[in-house]
Amino acid sequence: MGITDAEIYQFVQIESEANLLSITTAMDLGDFEADNSVSCRLTSAVPEVCMAEDCCLGIDEAGRGPVLGPMVYGICFCPVSKKEELRGLKVADSKTLTEAERETLFQNLSDAKDFVGWALQILSPNTISTCMLQRSKYNLNALSHDAAIGLVQYALDSGVQLKEVFVDTVGPAEKYEEKLSQRFPGLEVTVRPKADSLFPIVSAASICAKVARDHAVKGWNFTEDLGEVDTDYGSGYPGDPKTKAWLLKYLDPVFGYPQFVRFSWSTAKNLMDGKGFPVYWDDDEEDGEKAAVRQNNTSMLTYFNRSTGSTAHGAAHQSHRFFTERRLQGLNTL
Structure with a gap:
């Protein structure tokens, strides 16, 4: 008796789920999912051959532009003598591939663990926003450069015999190449625009980074009580x-967004400015309450002066869930 279309479809579904399970096992996001408010590093085992032979390493990222979710920096490395074998895995720029193709290629890279290794730095949205909004500005390019440098240093510290490094540029390619060459004087560094489409080792890094970001976004653990x-x-x-x-x-007019959102993106800031409650944040340069009055605004300090159970306008006050969830109460006296 022949196999029906329904049975074939069910078999394909089971095969797809099995492949996804094996990929998830190969790239365990458990540590990041347990606390996605901070950054996290994921690594494969380092193949023994990579500690014995000269190796090449590629660097690329995924998720630089989105306002939602993490940015993931990835490296992939293999012996120089294995470049053709890596090319034989048919790796390509992750942006040109479907999600299913990326998953398959990542599985191929995992299956080639006797000569291919990888490492990832997952930069949480909270990390990105905190860095970009702090008083001493730390822009996205600097954050990206430091993530890449940290991953190269990880490979060296792990015993990988690096000789060549290929990088998809962030900012001017020549300046970035000079920066990396000065930081790692013993390495041959090549920085190029669209390096993920020029060098298979960068394509491999691109695939690893993109698969990790896709899994992180799909499995995002919202720590806020959003129902x-x-x-x-x-x-x-x-x-x-x-x-x-x-x-x-999901814009809260007082507290803004859950940590899934990059507060530092202009899209998020503009929506908060337009839809959120206006508040003047006190600083050392000017008396907060006077400045708030001048701007027809509200000082943050006034919220600490209000009597429990009423607002500045005398209406009944109901605590925001931020306070009730944490069992916080107003303090009237010290």
Whole structure:
């Protein structure tokens, strides 16, 4: 008796789920999922051959532009003598591949663990926003450069005999190449635009980074009490209508967004400015309450002066869930 279309479909579904399970096992995001407010490093085992032969290493990232989710920096390395074998795995720029193709290629890289290794730095949205919004500015390019440098140093510290490093540029390629060459004088560094389409080792790093980001976004653990979260947030890029709709839906007028959102992106800041409650943040340069009055605004300090159970306008006051969830109460006297 022949196999029906339904049976074939069920078999394909089971095979797909099995492949996804093996990929998830190869790239365990458990540490990051346990606390996605901080950055996390994931690594494969280092093949013995990589500690015995001259190796090449590629660097690329995934998720630089989205307003949602982490940015992931990835490296992939293999012996120089194995470049053709790596090319034989048919790796390509992750942006040109479907999700299913990326998953398959990552599995191929994992299966080639006798000569291929990788490492990832997952930069949480909270880390990105905190760095970019701190008083001493730390922009995205500097953050990206430091993530790449940290991963190269990890490979060296792990005993990988690095000889060549290929990098997809962030900022001017010549300046970035000079920076890396000065930091790692013993390495032959090549920085090029679109390096992920020029060098297979960079393509491999691109695939690892993109697969990790896809899994992190899909399995995002919302620590905030948002109820049943709508996960139909589109691509996460600022111009995506679905992403914009999601940002509007989950904007809290007082506390802004869950940590899934990069507060430092202009898309998020503009929505908070337009839809959130206006508040003047006190600093050392000017008396906060006077400045707030001058700007027809509200000083943060006034919230600490209000009597329990009423607002500045005398209306009944109900504590925000931020306070009730943490069992916080107003302090009237010291």
